[in-house]
Amino acid sequence: MEILEFEIVPDFIRLTTQSELPANNEVKELPCGDKLVCVANVNGEIHAMENTCLHRGGPLGAGVIENGKVVCPWHGWEWDPKTGQAHAPGAKVAVYPVKIEGGEVLIEI
Numbered sequence: 510m511e512i513l514e515f516e517i518v519p520d521f522i523r524l525t526t527q528s529e530l531p532a533n534n535e536v537k538e539l540p541c542g543d544k545l546v547c548v549a550n551v552n553g554e555i556h557a558m559e560n561t562c563l564h565r566g567g568p569l570g571a572g573v574i575e576n577g578k579v580v581c582p583w584h585g586w587e588w589d590p591k592t593g594q595a596h597a598p599g600a601k602v603a604v605y606p607v608k609i610e611g612g613e614v615l616i617e618i
């Protein structure tokens with residue numbers, strides 16, 4: 510009898526398909542379970558982070574990318590999608606590891 514082995518990756522869950530990712534240097538908010546995730550494409554690198562701006566709760570995924578940063582659409586705070594750090598000291602949102610497998614986008618959340 511043949512025994513099949515497969516990798517169990519319990520922490521990564523499906524976010525979307527690769528074709529639904531934001532275009533180069535654009536950002537999107539995508540649903541993941543009961544929350545929205547901010548997904549940024551910075552020069553072809555895909556990053557995912559918390560969608561809620563710590564300033565006044567603006568939707569980061571509805572913002573724009575300028576100079577590699579996600580700019581909140583409400584008051585312009587800038588967030589580094591690689592680290593979750595804002596330009597304001599001490600303001601940091603969660604970032605989620607992303608991987609793409611077979612056209613599916615998975616995040617660890």
Ligand code: FES
Pocket residue numbers: 562563564565566567581582583584585586
């Ligand atoms: S809510 Fe994001 S900058 Fe104010």
